[in-house]
Amino acid sequence: MEEAAVCAACRYDGHDVCVENCQWRGLFPLSQIEKFRRMVRIYGKATLSREYRETPPLGRAHRFETMHRDALVQEVYRHRGGIAGRLQELENVIQQKDQQIAHLQGTINIQNLE
Ligand SMILES: [Zn+2]
Numbered sequence: 001m002e003e004a005a006v007c008a009a010c011r012y013d014g015h016d017v018c019v020e021n022c023q024w025r026g027l028f029p030l031s032q033i034e035k036f037r038r039m040v041r042i043y044g045k046a047t048l049s050r051e052y053r054e055t056p057p058l059g060r061a062h063r064f065e066t067m068h069r070d071a072l073v074q075e076v077y078r079h080r081g082g083i084a085g086r087l088q089e090l091e092n093v094i095q096q097k098d099q100q101i102a103h104l105q106g107t108i109n110i111q112n113l114e
Contacts, residue, residue, distance in 0.1 A: 008036035027064055042071040
């Protein structure tokens with residue numbers, strides 16, 4: 001199969017062929033455009049470019065794979081109301097436990113009086 005003339009990143013930017021010296025070509029082939037879209041959604045393009053610059057060439061594939069896995073996890077959390085929603089749920093659980101403890105302490109105090 002012939003390699004597409006454009007990678008996922010350049011297609012994302014609306015190009016039909018890769019820009020000159022495209023850095024993304026080896027990392028995001030056109031078949032991975034959904035993956036690239038997700039990573040832009042979660043991290044933003046500036047962060048992706050910075051990671052590219054700051055990661056040694058041999059570590060890039062692994063680095064972006066790890067970031068993509070984190071992006072998938074973050075998407076799941078966002079889908080369920082985000083981190084804030086999750087924290088609120090935990091807060092509610094803590095409040096319920098506090099009430100149970102207060103109730104039990106009240107029961108213990110009454111028993112001690114009898
Ligand atoms: Zn490209």
